[in-house]
Amino acid sequence: MTVDKFIPKPYSKTLESGSFSWQAPSNIALVKYWGKKEHQIPANPSISFTLDKCHTETTLKFTKKEKQHTEEDFSFEVYLDGELKPDFAPKIETFFKRIYKYLPFLKEYQFTIKTHNSFPHSSGIASSASGMSALALCLMSMERELNPEMEDEYFNEKSSFLARLGSGSASRSIEGPLVAWGTHEEVNKSNNLFGVKYTGHVHDVFKNYQDTILLVDVGEKKVSSTVGHGLMNGHPFAENRFHQAHKNLSVLKTVFSEGNLEKFIEIVESEALTLHAMMMTSIPYFILMKPNTLAIIDKIWEYRKTTGVPVCFTLDAGANVHVLYPENTKEKVLEFIKSELVAYCKDGKYICDQVGEGAKAFENL
Template sequence: MTTQEFLGKKEFTIHTQTVSESCPSNIALIKYWGKYENQIPANPSISYTLNHCKTNTSMEFIADETFSVQTFLSGNEEVKFAEKIEKYFKNIEPYLPWILKGKYIIRTENTFPHSSGIASSASGFGAIAKCLMKLDEIFTGEITEEHSLKKASFLARLGSGSACRSLYNGLVVWGTSDEVAGSSDLYAVKYPDSEIHEIFRDFNDWVLLIHEGQKSVSSTVGHGLMKTNPYAERRFQEARENFVPMKEILKSGDLHQFIKLVEHEALTLHAMMMMSDPAFILMKTGTLEVINKIWDFRKETGLPLFFTLDAGANVHLLFPSDNSKEKITTFIERELLLHTQKNGVVKDIMKF
């Protein structure tokens, strides 16, 4: 499916309407870091979609009023976010020709704390894109579920790259890869469940809130710095190459190799930050202490507790929901929570 196929060509009749949608966040296993114009990823990525950490959004469209956007986050008006959404809506007008023909009041709430290391931009733009597709269906007539999801993923990508992966449950791929049939730079696709071993279908993600404040460098700036990073091209190639072992790992259920690859990807992401110009470090002392304790715990017990990191200090603790879960959670609560701010942890699962 090409960009041309997402262009809005149908006749439409608009009227005042309110819709609501919900969208989860996701955590990448093979990381996306670096992009080209129009939110095209420099390398493919694969992520787990979370089950509990979601953005719930209602969108009131008031027809025939001057185009404007009002946004409320947990009941508080957010003017800067409204300006960002106005710009976003103007950018996607070619794909939704009715979008600038009214006023919007958008109310949104997250089920997880702000600045928690869980991508609220992914769940937020995912929910907005789903609301827009609901309106599009109302205004332009019938649309297939498959096309609606693909177009929602396409639109979400133009707001926040990783948001396109949040439209599907389970494991999701964004970016063209020879290893994944139907994969695209324009939207995400669901990784086939039939190719995933059952051990990877019921996983825990506990996010340790090492640092709950604003990041010193935004992800947008971080992506931009990859343009001058001397190691960028090799990194992009490595991510493409990592889909080869990942495909085999997911099919065979090789948890040992899964752990090795996921942790390597997380550390590589932060290595790219450290090798940017200017360089920046988002990990904190607590991040490193947790990583070392995880490695020691795994060496001593052989239990499959491991980590991944987003572009921040907080640590995503990953472990399967099998008979090792009780010992792992006891260790987390006794040894790792003390490295967080205020014993902060967000508990989620990836189950499909």
């Protein structure tokens, strides 16, 4: 498969103005993606739970430019919660440049992008995955108007492909509840260009799986993900890490099918710690976990050992802790979180979420 699949033929329709709105979820990787090649190609495959409540809502309004201005630079404004955000412009500009080859109408319109996150701004939850996927879906809705014969499968694939060019993990925020990204010989239709919905058998215990996000640190990350990924180039442990990711994804296939929570916990926690171990052993090295992150992990281990409740943690490239557990343990685990873990959260803040089904269109903001 090549990128040529996503270069459109001449459009059969025209479009003067309008708007589209999409709600796209964040996701939390179980097998982590860390390290990338040119053009946002992942160095290893990953798989994630699509979240439900943590999402971005984006409305894209567009008006066609006067003909003499259609070959000028991209024209857009970005608003977050109704406030103009000129500091978001460079990232959107870079995104538009990357995807222009695949959406050649971009310079023909003036865009207004209005966006809102369901989670608090600067909460420490990465909004790039949900934000870029929501914007990609809005742009693909435009292209579907220009090409009404477009099929849903192609719409989802190209949305994921475009979102990936804005943020790698955004490729996993189009569908749900489990999405794989990156070529893996045992995952049907997996590839490096876009995320695919995991179609293997999934045991009922993983349905409605819970994710309570403990907000340990609500500030901006000290090291950007882009810089962090780049430090995998020449990393002394990189090749072993990439091999480990392939192996863990293979094992997870069996875990999902059999509902083996003990093995699930082992892989998910190991993946989280390995992600941070790679950061701590790169040059330059850095630590994104905080003392409270480690305290929470210790508490989870102690609670699981003494109660037998199959609760575990995972981490993204930050200090916050995602507490994962089956729905049938929800009452017990939430009581544990409230009584033992909230004290380690910034201002006592946490978000209760669960596995979701993916993005959806909605009425304009």
